[in-house]
Amino acid sequence: MLDFEKILNLPSPLELINDPIFEEKALKVFVKREDLIHPQISGNKWRKLKFNLLAAKKQGFNKLITFGGAHSNHLYAVAAIGRFFGFETSGIIRGDELNNTSSVTLQYAHNNGMKLHFVSREAYRDKSELLEIYGKEDQYVLPEGGTNELALAGVGEMYQEIVSQLGYKPDYIFCPIGSGGTMAGLINITAQTKIMGICVLKNANYLEEEISSLIENKENLVHKNFMIFWDFHQGGYAKKTPELLSFIKLFKAKHQINLEHVYSGKMFFAFYQLLKTEIKNNSTVVLIHTGGLR
Ligand SMILES: Cc1ncc(COP(=O)(O)O)c(C=O)c1O
Missing domain, CATH: 3.40.50.1100 (Rossmann fold)
Structure with missing residues:
Protein backbone atom coordinates (compact mmCIF):
# COMPACT_ATOMS: atom_id res chain seq x y z
CA MET A 1 0.00 0.00 0.00
CA GLN A 40 -12.22 15.69 1.75
CA ILE A 41 -10.43 13.74 -1.02
CA SER A 42 -13.44 12.00 -2.38
CA GLY A 43 -14.78 10.57 -5.56
CA ASN A 44 -12.97 10.88 -8.82
CA LYS A 45 -10.59 13.43 -7.28
CA TRP A 46 -8.44 10.74 -5.70
CA ARG A 47 -8.46 8.66 -8.87
CA LYS A 48 -7.42 11.60 -11.00
CA LEU A 49 -4.73 12.83 -8.63
CA LYS A 50 -3.11 9.59 -7.48
CA PHE A 51 -0.63 9.05 -10.33
CA ASN A 52 0.08 12.77 -10.51
CA LEU A 53 1.09 12.75 -6.84
CA LEU A 54 3.28 9.71 -7.37
CA ALA A 55 4.92 11.46 -10.33
CA ALA A 56 5.43 14.61 -8.26
CA LYS A 57 7.05 12.61 -5.49
CA LYS A 58 9.22 10.62 -7.87
CA GLN A 59 10.43 13.81 -9.54
CA GLY A 60 11.29 15.27 -6.12
CA PHE A 61 8.57 17.95 -5.92
CA ASN A 62 6.96 18.81 -2.61
CA LYS A 63 5.01 21.79 -3.96
CA LEU A 64 1.87 21.54 -6.06
CA ILE A 65 0.22 24.29 -8.07
CA THR A 66 -3.19 24.15 -9.70
CA PHE A 67 -6.14 26.18 -11.02
CA GLY A 68 -9.81 26.52 -10.21
CA GLY A 69 -12.93 28.58 -9.64
CA ALA A 70 -14.41 29.59 -6.30
CA HIS A 71 -16.35 26.31 -5.97
CA SER A 72 -13.93 23.85 -7.52
CA ASN A 73 -13.99 20.34 -5.99
CA HIS A 74 -10.56 19.78 -7.51
CA LEU A 75 -9.07 22.79 -5.71
CA TYR A 76 -10.62 21.63 -2.44
CA ALA A 77 -9.17 18.13 -2.85
CA VAL A 78 -5.70 19.48 -3.72
CA ALA A 79 -5.73 21.63 -0.57
CA ALA A 80 -6.74 18.55 1.47
CA ILE A 81 -3.96 16.52 -0.15
CA GLY A 82 -1.50 19.23 0.81
CA ARG A 83 -2.62 19.04 4.39
CA PHE A 84 -2.80 15.25 4.73
CA PHE A 85 0.19 14.27 2.61
CA GLY A 86 2.58 17.12 3.37
CA PHE A 87 2.74 19.02 0.07
CA GLU A 88 2.88 22.82 -0.07
CA THR A 89 0.04 23.95 -2.33
CA SER A 90 -0.81 27.02 -4.42
CA GLY A 91 -4.01 27.75 -6.31
CA ILE A 92 -4.54 30.21 -9.15
CA ILE A 93 -8.15 31.34 -8.77
CA ARG A 94 -10.47 32.58 -11.53
CA GLY A 95 -11.81 35.99 -10.43
CA ASP A 96 -9.78 38.90 -9.05
CA GLU A 97 -12.85 40.18 -7.19
CA LEU A 98 -12.61 37.18 -4.85
CA ASN A 99 -10.71 36.69 -1.62
CA ASN A 100 -9.85 33.94 0.90
CA THR A 101 -13.35 33.99 2.38
CA SER A 102 -15.48 34.30 -0.78
CA SER A 103 -16.63 30.65 -0.70
CA VAL A 104 -16.49 27.58 1.52
CA THR A 105 -13.97 26.08 -0.93
CA LEU A 106 -11.64 29.08 -0.85
CA GLN A 107 -11.92 29.30 2.91
CA TYR A 108 -11.11 25.60 3.30
CA ALA A 109 -8.17 25.90 0.89
CA HIS A 110 -6.80 28.96 2.67
CA ASN A 111 -7.24 27.43 6.14
CA ASN A 112 -5.38 24.33 5.01
CA GLY A 113 -2.36 26.25 3.86
CA MET A 114 -3.04 26.72 0.16
CA LYS A 115 -1.57 29.96 -1.16
CA LEU A 116 -4.27 31.60 -3.29
CA HIS A 117 -3.55 33.90 -6.24
CA PHE A 118 -6.64 35.71 -7.53
CA VAL A 119 -6.51 36.64 -11.22
CA SER A 120 -8.98 38.23 -13.63
CA ARG A 121 -11.13 35.98 -15.79
CA GLU A 122 -9.26 37.21 -18.82
CA ALA A 123 -5.83 36.47 -17.36
CA TYR A 124 -7.09 33.06 -16.22
CA ARG A 125 -7.46 31.91 -19.83
CA ASP A 126 -3.73 31.94 -20.43
CA LYS A 127 -2.50 29.23 -18.09
CA SER A 128 1.05 29.13 -19.42
CA GLU A 129 1.45 32.88 -18.87
CA LEU A 130 0.14 32.45 -15.31
CA LEU A 131 2.59 29.66 -14.67
CA GLU A 132 5.39 31.97 -15.80
CA ILE A 133 4.32 34.36 -13.04
CA TYR A 134 3.26 32.03 -10.22
CA GLY A 135 4.55 28.58 -11.10
CA LYS A 136 8.14 28.61 -10.03
CA GLU A 137 10.24 25.73 -11.29
CA ASP A 138 9.98 23.86 -8.01
CA GLN A 139 6.20 23.31 -8.30
CA TYR A 140 4.48 20.33 -9.88
CA VAL A 141 1.63 21.56 -12.08
CA LEU A 142 -1.77 19.87 -11.76
CA PRO A 143 -4.11 20.91 -14.58
CA GLU A 144 -7.49 22.54 -13.94
CA GLY A 145 -9.96 19.83 -12.86
CA GLY A 146 -7.05 17.37 -12.53
CA THR A 147 -7.60 15.91 -15.99
C1 LIG B 1 -17.86 15.43 -7.78
C2 LIG B 1 -17.49 15.41 -9.20
N1 LIG B 1 -18.03 14.48 -10.01
C3 LIG B 1 -17.75 14.45 -11.32
C4 LIG B 1 -16.91 15.36 -11.90
C5 LIG B 1 -16.69 15.29 -13.37
O1 LIG B 1 -15.56 14.59 -13.68
P1 LIG B 1 -14.72 14.91 -14.99
O2 LIG B 1 -14.24 16.31 -14.83
O3 LIG B 1 -13.61 13.93 -14.93
O4 LIG B 1 -15.62 14.76 -16.13
C6 LIG B 1 -16.31 16.35 -11.09
C7 LIG B 1 -15.39 17.36 -11.58
O5 LIG B 1 -14.88 17.57 -12.52
C8 LIG B 1 -16.61 16.37 -9.72
O6 LIG B 1 -16.07 17.29 -8.90
Whole structure:
Protein backbone atom coordinates (compact mmCIF):
# COMPACT_ATOMS: atom_id res chain seq x y z
CA MET A 1 0.00 0.00 0.00
CA LEU A 2 1.23 3.50 -0.77
CA ASP A 3 1.74 5.95 2.09
CA PHE A 4 -1.04 8.04 0.59
CA GLU A 5 -3.56 5.25 0.71
CA LYS A 6 -3.26 4.55 4.45
CA ILE A 7 -5.93 7.11 5.28
CA LEU A 8 -8.17 6.28 2.31
CA ASN A 9 -11.05 3.83 2.21
CA LEU A 10 -9.90 1.66 -0.72
CA PRO A 11 -11.16 -0.27 -2.52
CA SER A 12 -14.25 1.91 -2.33
CA PRO A 13 -17.40 -0.12 -1.62
CA LEU A 14 -19.55 -1.46 -4.45
CA GLU A 15 -23.15 -1.56 -3.20
CA LEU A 16 -26.08 -3.36 -4.80
CA ILE A 17 -29.28 -1.29 -4.84
CA ASN A 18 -32.76 -2.67 -5.35
CA ASP A 19 -35.79 -1.16 -6.99
CA PRO A 20 -38.93 -2.74 -8.52
CA ILE A 21 -38.13 -1.08 -11.86
CA PHE A 22 -34.79 -2.89 -11.97
CA GLU A 23 -36.55 -6.19 -11.35
CA GLU A 24 -38.85 -5.63 -14.33
CA LYS A 25 -35.78 -5.75 -16.58
CA ALA A 26 -33.79 -8.19 -14.42
CA LEU A 27 -31.06 -5.61 -13.93
CA LYS A 28 -28.36 -5.77 -11.30
CA VAL A 29 -27.55 -2.20 -10.33
CA PHE A 30 -24.53 -1.29 -8.20
CA VAL A 31 -23.27 2.01 -6.88
CA LYS A 32 -19.49 2.45 -6.76
CA ARG A 33 -19.16 4.52 -3.59
CA GLU A 34 -16.23 6.71 -4.57
CA ASP A 35 -17.79 9.32 -2.31
CA LEU A 36 -16.66 7.20 0.66
CA ILE A 37 -12.93 7.21 -0.20
CA HIS A 38 -12.24 10.14 2.12
CA PRO A 39 -14.36 13.03 3.45
CA GLN A 40 -12.22 15.69 1.75
CA ILE A 41 -10.43 13.74 -1.02
CA SER A 42 -13.44 12.00 -2.38
CA GLY A 43 -14.78 10.57 -5.56
CA ASN A 44 -12.97 10.88 -8.82
CA LYS A 45 -10.59 13.43 -7.28
CA TRP A 46 -8.44 10.74 -5.70
CA ARG A 47 -8.46 8.66 -8.87
CA LYS A 48 -7.42 11.60 -11.00
CA LEU A 49 -4.73 12.83 -8.63
CA LYS A 50 -3.11 9.59 -7.48
CA PHE A 51 -0.63 9.05 -10.33
CA ASN A 52 0.08 12.77 -10.51
CA LEU A 53 1.09 12.75 -6.84
CA LEU A 54 3.28 9.71 -7.37
CA ALA A 55 4.92 11.46 -10.33
CA ALA A 56 5.43 14.61 -8.26
CA LYS A 57 7.05 12.61 -5.49
CA LYS A 58 9.22 10.62 -7.87
CA GLN A 59 10.43 13.81 -9.54
CA GLY A 60 11.29 15.27 -6.12
CA PHE A 61 8.57 17.95 -5.92
CA ASN A 62 6.96 18.81 -2.61
CA LYS A 63 5.01 21.79 -3.96
CA LEU A 64 1.87 21.54 -6.06
CA ILE A 65 0.22 24.29 -8.07
CA THR A 66 -3.19 24.15 -9.70
CA PHE A 67 -6.14 26.18 -11.02
CA GLY A 68 -9.81 26.52 -10.21
CA GLY A 69 -12.93 28.58 -9.64
CA ALA A 70 -14.41 29.59 -6.30
CA HIS A 71 -16.35 26.31 -5.97
CA SER A 72 -13.93 23.85 -7.52
CA ASN A 73 -13.99 20.34 -5.99
CA HIS A 74 -10.56 19.78 -7.51
CA LEU A 75 -9.07 22.79 -5.71
CA TYR A 76 -10.62 21.63 -2.44
CA ALA A 77 -9.17 18.13 -2.85
CA VAL A 78 -5.70 19.48 -3.72
CA ALA A 79 -5.73 21.63 -0.57
CA ALA A 80 -6.74 18.55 1.47
CA ILE A 81 -3.96 16.52 -0.15
CA GLY A 82 -1.50 19.23 0.81
CA ARG A 83 -2.62 19.04 4.39
CA PHE A 84 -2.80 15.25 4.73
CA PHE A 85 0.19 14.27 2.61
CA GLY A 86 2.58 17.12 3.37
CA PHE A 87 2.74 19.02 0.07
CA GLU A 88 2.88 22.82 -0.07
CA THR A 89 0.04 23.95 -2.33
CA SER A 90 -0.81 27.02 -4.42
CA GLY A 91 -4.01 27.75 -6.31
CA ILE A 92 -4.54 30.21 -9.15
CA ILE A 93 -8.15 31.34 -8.77
CA ARG A 94 -10.47 32.58 -11.53
CA GLY A 95 -11.81 35.99 -10.43
CA ASP A 96 -9.78 38.90 -9.05
CA GLU A 97 -12.85 40.18 -7.19
CA LEU A 98 -12.61 37.18 -4.85
CA ASN A 99 -10.71 36.69 -1.62
CA ASN A 100 -9.85 33.94 0.90
CA THR A 101 -13.35 33.99 2.38
CA SER A 102 -15.48 34.30 -0.78
CA SER A 103 -16.63 30.65 -0.70
CA VAL A 104 -16.49 27.58 1.52
CA THR A 105 -13.97 26.08 -0.93
CA LEU A 106 -11.64 29.08 -0.85
CA GLN A 107 -11.92 29.30 2.91
CA TYR A 108 -11.11 25.60 3.30
CA ALA A 109 -8.17 25.90 0.89
CA HIS A 110 -6.80 28.96 2.67
CA ASN A 111 -7.24 27.43 6.14
CA ASN A 112 -5.38 24.33 5.01
CA GLY A 113 -2.36 26.25 3.86
CA MET A 114 -3.04 26.72 0.16
CA LYS A 115 -1.57 29.96 -1.16
CA LEU A 116 -4.27 31.60 -3.29
CA HIS A 117 -3.55 33.90 -6.24
CA PHE A 118 -6.64 35.71 -7.53
CA VAL A 119 -6.51 36.64 -11.22
CA SER A 120 -8.98 38.23 -13.63
CA ARG A 121 -11.13 35.98 -15.79
CA GLU A 122 -9.26 37.21 -18.82
CA ALA A 123 -5.83 36.47 -17.36
CA TYR A 124 -7.09 33.06 -16.22
CA ARG A 125 -7.46 31.91 -19.83
CA ASP A 126 -3.73 31.94 -20.43
CA LYS A 127 -2.50 29.23 -18.09
CA SER A 128 1.05 29.13 -19.42
CA GLU A 129 1.45 32.88 -18.87
CA LEU A 130 0.14 32.45 -15.31
CA LEU A 131 2.59 29.66 -14.67
CA GLU A 132 5.39 31.97 -15.80
CA ILE A 133 4.32 34.36 -13.04
CA TYR A 134 3.26 32.03 -10.22
CA GLY A 135 4.55 28.58 -11.10
CA LYS A 136 8.14 28.61 -10.03
CA GLU A 137 10.24 25.73 -11.29
CA ASP A 138 9.98 23.86 -8.01
CA GLN A 139 6.20 23.31 -8.30
CA TYR A 140 4.48 20.33 -9.88
CA VAL A 141 1.63 21.56 -12.08
CA LEU A 142 -1.77 19.87 -11.76
CA PRO A 143 -4.11 20.91 -14.58
CA GLU A 144 -7.49 22.54 -13.94
CA GLY A 145 -9.96 19.83 -12.86
CA GLY A 146 -7.05 17.37 -12.53
CA THR A 147 -7.60 15.91 -15.99
CA ASN A 148 -4.48 14.70 -17.81
CA GLU A 149 -2.96 11.40 -18.99
CA LEU A 150 -2.02 10.33 -15.47
CA ALA A 151 -5.59 10.97 -14.33
CA LEU A 152 -6.80 8.45 -16.89
CA ALA A 153 -4.59 5.77 -15.34
CA GLY A 154 -6.17 6.37 -11.93
CA VAL A 155 -9.68 6.03 -13.37
CA GLY A 156 -8.53 2.83 -15.07
CA GLU A 157 -7.60 1.47 -11.65
CA MET A 158 -11.09 2.17 -10.40
CA TYR A 159 -12.49 0.12 -13.29
CA GLN A 160 -10.17 -2.79 -12.40
CA GLU A 161 -11.41 -2.52 -8.83
CA ILE A 162 -15.02 -2.85 -10.01
CA VAL A 163 -14.18 -5.90 -12.12
CA SER A 164 -12.48 -7.65 -9.22
CA GLN A 165 -15.33 -6.78 -6.83
CA LEU A 166 -17.95 -8.11 -9.24
CA GLY A 167 -15.89 -11.01 -10.54
CA TYR A 168 -16.80 -10.00 -14.11
CA LYS A 169 -16.99 -6.95 -16.37
CA PRO A 170 -20.20 -4.95 -16.00
CA ASP A 171 -22.34 -4.34 -19.10
CA TYR A 172 -22.72 -0.61 -18.45
CA ILE A 173 -21.05 2.07 -16.38
CA PHE A 174 -22.67 5.46 -15.87
CA CYS A 175 -20.59 8.51 -14.94
CA PRO A 176 -21.12 12.27 -14.93
CA ILE A 177 -19.11 14.44 -17.34
CA GLY A 178 -17.54 17.74 -16.24
CA SER A 179 -14.19 18.01 -17.96
CA GLY A 180 -14.55 14.50 -19.40
CA GLY A 181 -11.50 12.97 -17.70
CA THR A 182 -13.43 10.30 -15.85
CA MET A 183 -15.31 9.19 -18.94
CA ALA A 184 -12.10 9.21 -21.00
CA GLY A 185 -10.37 7.02 -18.40
CA LEU A 186 -13.20 4.50 -18.56
CA ILE A 187 -13.31 4.36 -22.37
CA ASN A 188 -9.53 4.04 -22.38
CA ILE A 189 -9.51 0.97 -20.16
CA THR A 190 -12.31 -1.10 -21.66
CA ALA A 191 -14.16 -1.85 -24.85
CA GLN A 192 -16.30 -4.55 -23.20
CA THR A 193 -18.28 -2.33 -20.85
CA LYS A 194 -20.48 0.31 -22.43
CA ILE A 195 -19.66 3.70 -20.90
CA MET A 196 -22.63 6.05 -20.52
CA GLY A 197 -21.65 9.66 -19.82
CA ILE A 198 -24.10 12.26 -18.55
CA CYS A 199 -22.98 15.78 -19.36
CA VAL A 200 -23.75 18.22 -16.53
CA LEU A 201 -23.04 21.33 -18.61
CA LYS A 202 -25.20 23.03 -21.21
CA ASN A 203 -23.99 23.44 -24.81
CA ALA A 204 -20.89 21.41 -24.12
CA ASN A 205 -20.76 19.20 -27.21
CA TYR A 206 -17.12 20.24 -27.67
CA LEU A 207 -16.42 17.78 -24.84
CA GLU A 208 -16.85 14.81 -27.17
CA GLU A 209 -13.79 15.97 -29.09
CA GLU A 210 -11.88 16.57 -25.87
CA ILE A 211 -12.73 13.14 -24.50
CA SER A 212 -11.59 11.52 -27.76
CA SER A 213 -8.33 13.44 -27.75
CA LEU A 214 -7.55 12.31 -24.19
CA ILE A 215 -7.91 8.63 -25.01
CA GLU A 216 -4.60 6.93 -25.72
CA ASN A 217 -6.11 3.59 -26.57
CA LYS A 218 -7.52 4.60 -29.95
CA GLU A 219 -8.83 1.10 -30.64
CA ASN A 220 -11.40 1.57 -27.92
CA LEU A 221 -12.57 4.72 -29.67
CA VAL A 222 -13.10 2.83 -32.90
CA HIS A 223 -15.42 0.36 -31.13
CA LYS A 224 -17.48 3.36 -30.00
CA ASN A 225 -18.80 1.43 -27.05
CA PHE A 226 -19.92 4.57 -25.30
CA MET A 227 -22.67 7.16 -25.40
CA ILE A 228 -22.84 10.74 -24.24
CA PHE A 229 -26.16 12.25 -23.17
CA TRP A 230 -26.39 16.01 -23.47
CA ASP A 231 -29.90 16.75 -22.23
CA PHE A 232 -29.71 16.13 -18.50
CA HIS A 233 -27.95 19.33 -17.41
CA GLN A 234 -31.16 20.77 -15.85
CA GLY A 235 -30.51 24.23 -17.25
CA GLY A 236 -26.72 24.32 -16.98
CA TYR A 237 -23.77 23.70 -14.71
CA ALA A 238 -24.82 23.59 -11.01
CA LYS A 239 -28.41 24.50 -11.98
CA LYS A 240 -31.22 22.58 -10.35
CA THR A 241 -34.87 21.88 -11.01
CA PRO A 242 -37.60 20.86 -8.53
CA GLU A 243 -37.73 17.42 -10.25
CA LEU A 244 -34.02 16.89 -9.69
CA LEU A 245 -34.22 17.94 -6.05
CA SER A 246 -37.18 15.69 -5.33
CA PHE A 247 -35.41 12.77 -7.05
CA ILE A 248 -32.35 13.31 -4.82
CA LYS A 249 -34.57 13.37 -1.72
CA LEU A 250 -36.44 10.25 -2.72
CA PHE A 251 -33.25 8.39 -3.63
CA LYS A 252 -31.81 9.20 -0.20
CA ALA A 253 -34.97 7.96 1.52
CA LYS A 254 -34.96 4.69 -0.47
CA HIS A 255 -31.26 3.85 -0.53
CA GLN A 256 -29.63 5.92 2.24
CA ILE A 257 -27.19 7.39 -0.28
CA ASN A 258 -26.65 11.15 -0.49
CA LEU A 259 -26.37 12.69 -3.94
CA GLU A 260 -25.56 16.32 -4.77
CA HIS A 261 -27.23 18.32 -7.54
CA VAL A 262 -24.13 19.26 -9.56
CA TYR A 263 -22.80 15.87 -10.70
CA SER A 264 -24.04 12.65 -9.10
CA GLY A 265 -27.67 13.80 -8.72
CA LYS A 266 -27.95 14.63 -12.44
CA MET A 267 -26.28 11.38 -13.43
CA PHE A 268 -28.45 9.11 -11.24
CA PHE A 269 -31.56 11.02 -12.33
CA ALA A 270 -30.60 10.44 -15.96
CA PHE A 271 -30.01 6.74 -15.37
CA TYR A 272 -33.57 6.27 -14.10
CA GLN A 273 -34.89 7.99 -17.21
CA LEU A 274 -32.68 6.07 -19.61
CA LEU A 275 -32.93 2.60 -18.21
CA LYS A 276 -36.12 1.73 -20.05
CA THR A 277 -34.80 2.61 -23.49
CA GLU A 278 -31.01 2.33 -23.34
CA ILE A 279 -30.32 -0.67 -21.11
CA LYS A 280 -30.72 -4.26 -22.25
CA ASN A 281 -32.54 -6.73 -20.00
CA ASN A 282 -30.46 -8.97 -17.69
CA SER A 283 -27.59 -6.47 -17.57
CA THR A 284 -25.27 -5.39 -14.80
CA VAL A 285 -25.01 -1.63 -14.40
CA VAL A 286 -22.56 0.28 -12.23
CA LEU A 287 -23.27 3.90 -11.31
CA ILE A 288 -20.14 5.81 -10.27
CA HIS A 289 -20.82 8.08 -7.31
CA THR A 290 -18.07 10.60 -7.98
CA GLY A 291 -18.44 12.40 -4.65
CA GLY A 292 -18.67 16.17 -4.45
CA LEU A 293 -20.48 16.11 -1.11
CA ARG A 294 -18.90 18.23 1.60
C1 LIG B 1 -17.86 15.43 -7.78
C2 LIG B 1 -17.49 15.41 -9.20
N1 LIG B 1 -18.03 14.48 -10.01
C3 LIG B 1 -17.75 14.45 -11.32
C4 LIG B 1 -16.91 15.36 -11.90
C5 LIG B 1 -16.69 15.29 -13.37
O1 LIG B 1 -15.56 14.59 -13.68
P1 LIG B 1 -14.72 14.91 -14.99
O2 LIG B 1 -14.24 16.31 -14.83
O3 LIG B 1 -13.61 13.93 -14.93
O4 LIG B 1 -15.62 14.76 -16.13
C6 LIG B 1 -16.31 16.35 -11.09
C7 LIG B 1 -15.39 17.36 -11.58
O5 LIG B 1 -14.88 17.57 -12.52
C8 LIG B 1 -16.61 16.37 -9.72
O6 LIG B 1 -16.07 17.29 -8.90
